[in-house]
Amino acid sequence: MTYGGFPEPYLKADEREWSQGIATAIQCPVCRPWHNARKQLLFREDIRDLTHIRDLSSMEILSDMLPSRAGSLLSLNALREDLEVTHKSVVLWLNVFENLYYSYRVYPFNNTRIKSLKKEAKLYLWDWSEIESEGAKLENMVAGHLLKMCHFLVDAYGHEVMLYYIRDTEGREVDFLVTWKGKPWFAVEVKMSDDKPSRHLIYFKEKLGIPFCYQVIKNYDRRVVTRDVQLVSLDIFLSGLV
Numbered sequence: 001m002t003y004g005g006f007p008e009p010y011l012k013a014d015e016r017e018w019s020q021g022i023a024t025a026i027q028c029p030v031c032r033p034w035h036n037a038r039k040q041l042l043f044r045e046d047i048r049d050l051t052h053i054r055d056l057s058s059m060e061i062l063s064d065m066l067p068s069r070a071g072s073l074l075s076l077n078a079l080r081e082d083l084e085v086t087h088k089s090v091v092l093w094l095n096v097f098e099n100l101y102y103s104y105r106v107y108p109f110n111n112t113r114i115k116s117l118k119k120e121a122k123l124y125l126w127d128w129s130e131i132e133s134e135g136a137k138l139e140n141m142v143a144g145h146l147l148k149m150c151h152f153l154v155d156a157y158g159h160e161v162m163l164y165y166i167r168d169t170e171g172r173e174v175d176f177l178v179t180w181k182g183k184p185w186f187a188v189e190v191k192m193s194d195d196k197p198s199r200h201l202i203y204f205k206e207k208l209g210i211p212f213c214y215q216v217i218k219n220y221d222r223r224v225v226t227r228d229v230q231l232v233s234l235d236i237f238l239s240g241l242v
Contacts, residue, residue, distance in 0.1 A: 001137060004129030005144060009034045035130065039063070046100050058083050059093045066103055066123060071136040071143075073167075074105065074123045101126050106143060109164035109177050109184075113207055117167050138218055138234070139175055139190045145241050146176055146188065152242045161185075166208075172200045177210070186212035188237075193219060197229040205229070 003009045043060055047053060062083060079090050097103045105121035125131065128140035146163050153159040160181045167173040176188040187210045189198045198215055205213045205228060213229045220233040 001134075001141060002129065004127045005141075006034075006127055009129065035127075038127075042100060042102060047096060050100075051096055053092070053096070055085070055089070058085055058089075059096075062090070062093055063097065063102065066097075067125060067130045067132065069123055070125055070128070070131050070133075071122060071139045073120045075120075104147065106147075106163055106165050106176070109166050109179065111208060114166075114204070115169040117169070120167075122165055135192055138192060142188065142190050142216060142234075142238070143176065145238050146178060149242045150178065166204050172203055174198070174201050174204050177204075184208050184210040186210065186214065189213075189215045191215060191217050193217060195220060195224075195231055197226045197231065201229055202227055 003013055039060070042063075043056055047056065047059070053059060062079065065079070065082065076087060076090050076094075080087050083090065094103070094105075098105070103123055103125050105123055107121045108117040108119075110116050110118060124140045124143045126144065128137050128144060131137040131140055143163075150161045150163045153161045162179045162182075164177045164179060165173065165175055166177050166187065174187050175190050178185045178188075187201060187204060189201045191198075195215075195217060201213050201215060204210060214237060215229055215231050216234055216237045217231060218234045220231065222231070223233070223236065224231045
């Protein structure tokens with residue numbers, strides 16, 4: 001949760017260096033040395049050398065805005081207005097971020113049984129340690145592990161596995177749905193401490209016929225099945241993935 005999933009900061013786990021970054025997090029949430037170096041490589045070398053983008057300053061501002069939007073519905077129009085650039089530019093920049101493994105998007109699951117959102121994606125970062133909100137950081141970390149599992153099953157075994165989220169037009173939402181051959185396989189709702197089964201998780205389980213549903217709780221010392229929803233701690237759930 002603290003250091004993210006990239007090898008260098010995770011293995012180094014330097015509390016002193018981290019605490020120095022925390023002191024100035026309000027002014028610059030990514031001012032820690034490793035994050036600075038990564039940003040410099042991203043903008044001064046990778047993007048400059050691999051693309052023809054000229055407005056790197058606005059693109060860098062966009063990268064600073066994304067951590068506060070992690071786990072939320074991504075409004076391209078809102079980003080366009082905040083940056084005062086064209087819609088086409090925002091789309092291009094987000095695609096570049098994805099190609100260079102800075103961020104990625106998870107799209108809504110479409111099914112005839114529910115009136116679902118069709119286009120609005122949720123954005124996540126490959127390095128969740130940049131995110132200040134503990135709830136958003138927790139959700140982002142689970143998203144990263146689920147996506148890693150999907151990629152492994154596709155690359156190693158050729159399975160048709162995809163990661164989505166569920167949200168209908170009435171605002172009911174479940175954080176993640178993993179599908180196999182286009183059909184629901186298991187759904188995941190992420191909570192900091194709530195050990196009451198999510199009403200939305202139960203609703204979509206019955207509506208879509210989802211075989212397995214998990215409510216993943218950060219600090220939880222039991223494993224309970226309630227109304228066909230497995231309440232499980234974060235560490236146990238992640239240990240069952242790749």
